[in-house]
Amino acid sequence: xxxxxxxxxxxxxxxxxxxxxxxxxxxxxxxxxxxxxxxxxxxxxxxxxxxxxxxxxxxxxxxxxxxxxxxxxxxxxxxxxxxxxxxxxxxxxxxxxxxxxxxxxxxxxxxxx
Amino acid sequence: xxxxxxxxxxxxxxxxxxxxxxxxxxxxxxxxxxxxxxxxxxxxxxxxxxxxxxxxxxxxxxxxxxxxxxxxxxxxxxxxxxxxxxxxxxxxxxxxxxxxxxxxxxxxxxxxxxxxx
Numbered sequence: 001x002x003x004x005x006x007x008x009x010x011x012x013x014x015x016x017x018x019x020x021x022x023x024x025x026x027x028x029x030x031x032x033x034x035x036x037x038x039x040x041x042x043x044x045x046x047x048x049x050x051x052x053x054x055x056x057x058x059x060x061x062x063x064x065x066x067x068x069x070x071x072x073x074x075x076x077x078x079x080x081x082x083x084x085x086x087x088x089x090x091x092x093x094x095x096x097x098x099x100x101x102x103x104x105x106x107x108x109x110x111x112x113x
Numbered sequence: 114x115x116x117x118x119x120x121x122x123x124x125x126x127x128x129x130x131x132x133x134x135x136x137x138x139x140x141x142x143x144x145x146x147x148x149x150x151x152x153x154x155x156x157x158x159x160x161x162x163x164x165x166x167x168x169x170x171x172x173x174x175x176x177x178x179x180x181x182x183x184x185x186x187x188x189x190x191x192x193x194x195x196x197x198x199x200x201x202x203x204x205x206x207x208x209x210x211x212x213x214x215x216x217x218x219x220x221x222x223x224x225x226x227x228x229x230x
Binding site for chain 2: 045050
């Protein structure tokens, strides 16, 4: 069975500052994929960034980057230059060979003006 | 808009009634997924289709739940004899499968919020 754990239910950050959201996971598979999705209030889930487990290089997407530590089974998301529009629930997710996503419980991020 | 669409967006029903939700995936996507999300939690996988074939079903999907994708395009999720515990957001996602063993990004629809009174 696969599990994803997000231990920070809520976080806040000042506009323009940097924040890091934590995620740990467990899987017995060697080939898997990790994702961060964003769910703004009353709006649909949007992909933020993805990481292939076989790639050592950390994925980057504009202001969003990850710190992927495979041995520690850790996959944190760093948001630089936070903007008000980044306020949302952030979910970490794992996809294995079954192709279904296993999600964490989410971190509610609030960007303060 | 060429994203994933779901209908209805909201459904209120009485316990014991049957409800049906529809999902229209992104047009060229051959995989379609259903998830359920309760308040304050992450989505939980229910089932998925590749074209019209239902390839995987979660143990969460009791025998009151049935999903179809008859022509490999839109899908329906039916819940029979609804219970209050069925109240949740039902999310649909679609993807275009690539090479074997490779992930294909799932794109989500806005969801159908079900309230069972």
